[in-house]
Amino acid sequence: MKLTIVGTGYVGLVSGVSFAELGNDVVCVDKDERKIEQLKKGISPIYEEGLEPLLEKNIHNGKIHFNTDLGESASDSDIIMIAVGTPQADDGSADLSFVWAVAEELGDVLPSDKRTVVVNKSTVPIGTAEEVESIIREKNSRVDVAVCSVPEFLREGSAVKDTFKPDRIIIGTNVSWAKERLIQLHAPLADAEQIITTSPHSAEMIKYASNAFLATKISFVNEIANICEAYGANIDEVVQGVGADRRISPHFLNAGLGYGGSCFPKDVQALIALAKDKDYEANLLRSTTTINATQRLKPVEILRQRFPEGLGDVKVAVLGLAFKPGTDDMRYAPSIDIIHELVKAGADVHAHDPIVLDDAAPLLPRAVSLHENIEQALADADAMVLVTEWDAYKQYPAADVSSAMTGKIVVDGRNALDANMFKEQGFDYYGIGRR
Numbered sequence: 001m002k003l004t005i006v007g008t009g010y011v012g013l014v015s016g017v018s019f020a021e022l023g024n025d026v027v028c029v030d031k032d033e034r035k036i037e038q039l040k041k042g043i044s045p046i047y048e049e050g051l052e053p054l055l056e057k058n059i060h061n062g063k064i065h066f067n068t069d070l071g072e073s074a075s076d077s078d079i080i081m082i083a084v085g086t087p088q089a090d091d092g093s094a095d096l097s098f099v100w101a102v103a104e105e106l107g108d109v110l111p112s113d114k115r116t117v118v119v120n121k122s123t124v125p126i127g128t129a130e131e132v133e134s135i136i137r138e139k140n141s142r143v144d145v146a147v148c149s150v151p152e153f154l155r156e157g158s159a160v161k162d163t164f165k166p167d168r169i170i171i172g173t174n175v176s177w178a179k180e181r182l183i184q185l186h187a188p189l190a191d192a193e194q195i196i197t198t199s200p201h202s203a204e205m206i207k208y209a210s211n212a213f214l215a216t217k218i219s220f221v222n223e224i225a226n227i228c229e230a231y232g233a234n235i236d237e238v239v240q241g242v243g244a245d246r247r248i249s250p251h252f253l254n255a256g257l258g259y260g261g262s263c264f265p266k267d268v269q270a271l272i273a274l275a276k277d278k279d280y281e282a283n284l285l286r287s288t289t290t291i292n293a294t295q296r297l298k299p300v301e302i303l304r305q306r307f308p309e310g311l312g313d314v315k316v317a318v319l320g321l322a323f324k325p326g327t328d329d330m331r332y333a334p335s336i337d338i339i340h341e342l343v344k345a346g347a348d349v350h351a352h353d354p355i356v357l358d359d360a361a362p363l364l365p366r367a368v369s370l371h372e373n374i375e376q377a378l379a380d381a382d383a384m385v386l387v388t389e390w391d392a393y394k395q396y397p398a399a400d401v402s403s404a405m406t407g408k409i410v411v412d413g414r415n416a417l418d419a420n421m422f423k424e425q426g427f428d429y430y431g432i433g434r435r
């Protein structure tokens with residue numbers, strides 16, 4: 001099939017490369033000329049395992065092309081996917097201006113003599129597919145188009161794997177020819193029972209509900225971890241016991257510094273705003289966000305207690321800047337808030353990340369020192385705070401941490417370190433819900 005994908009962020013690029021790998025002819029379009037120039041050379045603008053080899057291979061095979069102009073491929077495509085950003089607006093709702101702009105453009109370029117499926121892959125409020133279709137039809141009343149919702153569920157850091165091994169594919173449309181075409185496109189990726197067809201409204205809600213549930217699961221386990229701490233119970237043992245109930249499952253129950261990234265924070269806010277538009281107060285989701293905002297500052301709270309005289313001149317090594325391992329994405333990363341708070345309190349902060357340093361700098365206070373190797377960040381530190389659980393940190397010997405640092409305080413914000421190893425080295429170890 002011939003596909004055009006609009007937007008080459010995580011979703012557009014990973015989908016484009018994956019559908020090309022499956023034998024489709026793909027054109028990825030982005031307004032960002034610099035990105036398109038890089039992509040034409042096989043350079044991925046994002047760090048994502050397994051993406052660049054697939055990109056190079058499919059450029060070489062001629063299955064994927066890149067363009068800044070939507071018009072060139074749109075008139076010839078069987079399916080056009082919208083994968084542009086839907087960031088958070090000031091009132092918490094989803095800012096749909098990029099989606100509306102693409103809809104306007106599609107109204108100008110879609111042909112009247114060919115059936116085109118337009119797919120919304122971006123995460124958007126209920127009713128957006130309908131609205132995109134009316135914008136297109138207002139511009140061209142003779143157009144033969146069906147606008148559908150096929151939300152994306154990939155995770156950063158495992159995006160390629162998730163695309164080729166999805167738990168489910170949601171196809172939201174009430175138009176039978178569009179449904180058939182979309183089932184045919186996605187069939188190589190999933191078993192028939194994994195392909196769930198719904199109305200566009202339900203598909204749009206499935207995406208928000210999935211992210212809101214997962215975010216709430218994280219805030220739930222963090223709340224339980226905080227209560228564990230107060231009473232001396234251990235969250236690892238508690239999760240093992242709770243997660244053994246198959247109705248709950250042990251997955252996505254890692255206590256830590258809460259969720260960050262480009263999706264959960266904005267999507268939970270967008271769902272709260274969507275409910276409010278219909279006069280419904282989403283109280284559970286509000287609690288999810290409140291717990292999350294407090295949780296990320298736990299390391300600062302712990303250090304304040306350890307240094308009651310204040311953090312002035314206390315040297316703190318912060319390990320990990322990206323919002324999670326396996327990505328260079330800094331969007332809503334806990335490290336940003338933690339470092340800002342530490343610097344505000346007068347601490348001398350030295351940070352490290354194996355992937356993201358230069359791109360992180362503009363988001364951090366100027367006073368922070370960024371280091372390319374772990375040893376430099378740890379040198380003479382009074383305390384170490386692990387923010388992102390990169391393998392490099394998990395594998396770093398406690399004895400080496402001990403010899404590099406002056407102090408003996410370690411705050412393991414992701415419960416990723418071996419507490420006993422650190423205790424054996426004489427450290428005061430602080431985990432989340434585990435001591």
Ligand SMILES: NC(=O)c1ccc[n+]([C@@H]2O[C@H](COP(=O)([O-])OP(=O)(O)OC[C@H]3O[C@@H](n4cnc5c(N)ncnc54)[C@H](O)[C@@H]3O)[C@@H](O)[C@H]2O)c1
Pocket residue numbers: 006007008009010011012029030031032035083084085086098101102121122123124152153154155156262263
């Ligand atoms: N990042 C993820 O892991 C993920 C996963 C699932 C769903 N989503 C959702 O998918 C959507 C895209 O997310 P992302 O992280 O890939 O986005 P992103 O913001 O990283 O990238 C979007 C791209 O779209 C381009 N763009 C904007 N307007 C354009 C236009 N009119 N024409 C052509 N290109 C245009 C931008 O230049 C940018 O390169 C969002 O709604 C997001 O919530 C993201």
Ligand SMILES: O=c1ccn([C@@H]2O[C@H](COP(=O)(O)OP(=O)(O)O[C@H]3O[C@H](CO)[C@@H](O)[C@H](O)[C@H]3O)[C@@H](O)[C@H]2O)c(=O)[nH]1
Pocket residue numbers: 123152153154155156157211214218251252253254255256257258259260261262263264323324
């Ligand atoms: O048990 C857990 C699991 C995750 N996290 C945190 O939650 C955030 C999100 O993690 P993850 O879901 O792995 O990454 P994302 O790439 O943000 O993916 C989420 O957001 C995407 C965008 O909508 C969806 O497509 C995915 O299905 C959904 O998992 C990160 O900060 C993690 O550190 C925890 O604190 N505890």
